[in-house]
Amino acid sequence: MLMSQLYSPTLRETPSEAEIISHKLMLRAGLMRRSAAGMYAFLPLGLRVIRKVEQIIREEMNAIEGQEVLLPIVQPAELWEESGRWGDYGDEMFRLKDRQGRQFCLGPTHEEIITALVRSEVRSYRQLPLRLYQIQNKYRDEMRPRFGLMRGREFIMKDMYSFDRDDEALDQSYWAAYHAYERIFQRCGVEAHPVEADSGAIGGDVTHEFMVLADSGEDLVLFCPSCGYAANAERAEGVPPAKVGGAPAMKALTKVHTPQASTIEQISAFLGVNPEDCIKTLLYLADGKPVAALIRGDHNLNEIKLRKTLECETLELADDDTILATTGAPVGFAGPVGLSIPLYADYAIQNMADAVVGANEGDHHLIHANLDRDFAVTLFADLRETEPGDPCPRCVGTLEGARGIEVGQVFKLGTKYSRAMGATFLDESGAEKPVIMGCYGIGVGRTVAAVIEKNHDQDGIIWPLAIAPYQVIIVPVSMKDEAQAQAARKLYQELKAAGVEVVLDDRDERPGVKFKDADLIGFPLRVTIGSRSLEQGEMEIVLRRTKEKRNVPISQVLPDIETILKDGESSWV
């Protein structure tokens, strides 16, 4: 490709829309442009990178017996009604009607359509296992798209679905995908750490997310340096505290006037106590019925854990009216003493003594509240957000925290969709059983963004060889020097003939401009052709990653490049 013809408009300045480095560089390097919030047009260089990542994914999916399919993006509402998600998905689903008024959505994911596809064809255990995957656009009307490709409303995703006859076979599918993911991200040039995760709306219980650690990540990952335990913070298990020795102080329960003090900060400041001596009483509506959750003042409730503990379908914070009706007090003064609704308490509550709690009366709190004496708890459970510094649930270590970008996730779905949608097979004994499913996603665009987050310097992107849009750029210092121009064109033809992906910067620009663009776009290898070295029969090879440069005889340029492409940059020393 000739640089003069390449449609890759680079920018000297960063458009104001971009906040994080990968987003800025993708715009500046001319990989993509925004068309609407959370939607992007890929330009030639950006598309080439996307395609390379897709190809790596394809190869690894095929290697574990995945078969590629292409599924509709526009999906009929009926399928989603069968699974129950037409109602559950809410505003995040793009919905549309055809001219007859029939309802459709732009697929946010493809469980329904793939299950429908499989149920009509799979009859026998002999057809299993089956692993199907697709790579295509998905649509989610995110409440807050952000950070370029990191969280778009239109995004490219690879999804594989596995169909198995029993849990053991599902286990094989799951771990095959898990290990394929390790290879995929490694080949793409990023470290992605598998962590235990929550399965969210997709369903199922066993699931891992693949996280690229980066400050711009939207998730908090907790990991234990001692034993290797790693989990998304929303999933990370809490450890019930060991029973504290010594009898707690049991002072008399006392009501105090606490005007305007409705938050833990205000109360603890007002009363001169520490937040960890206060109990937060949060009121929720679980399937429409009020329940209270008790959390130590300096902790945060994890709604996912509460939902699991309650085994409820819906869970939402109670509205002000419900709180008033249930506790007799406005928001901020609820407490466990005298409450008649079920009380679910985090383990940490077990060890509190003489705590500060709401009095269920406006502008009043109770001090010296004690478990058993003053209130009883329905159930103790792990309800709080686990944080860095908390004990590891698997060993004696202490958890540390890091931000992570979720580039992939693998789920064991079980029979949630196959039961709801009637995807069954007959086993050897002729018994009809639901197929057992798994699903395995990779955000393609997000992976590209994550690669850039981890592979850049102040000059621009540093593409790993495997996914670089082009491997080599040839930069003649001056195209007006006929010797340089000729040598450049000759090398260009030779590299192309050898199957090397190469761009020739044939523009009549000053060398500085060409170097800056080459660095910004991030070609892994650059061959600079200048008059001085050319006279000595040499050209200069430069590694983008290390800036290492060396003059080599012209006849050695092609072999050197082929070696680097084959054995990696580090082989060229």
Add this chain to the structure above:
RNA sequence: CGGGGCGUGGCGCAGUUUGGCUAGCGCGCCUGCCUUGGGAGCAGGAGGCCGGAGGUUCAAAUCCUCUCGCCCCGACCA
């Protein structure tokens, strides 16, 4: 959806508080000269319904009302 901010040539911004006469600057773009190992210089030039609609006024980028879009923080989510 709550809070905050921003919409002015392709990009980055000034001008808006205190309406005023030809709407500016840097970068980029076009032409010519010159220059060629890290975003050169000189000269000339093109390009803007000031997001949109309505209103106030002799006069609106600037004031008022409504509206659309975008970004950030939060809540939420494979």
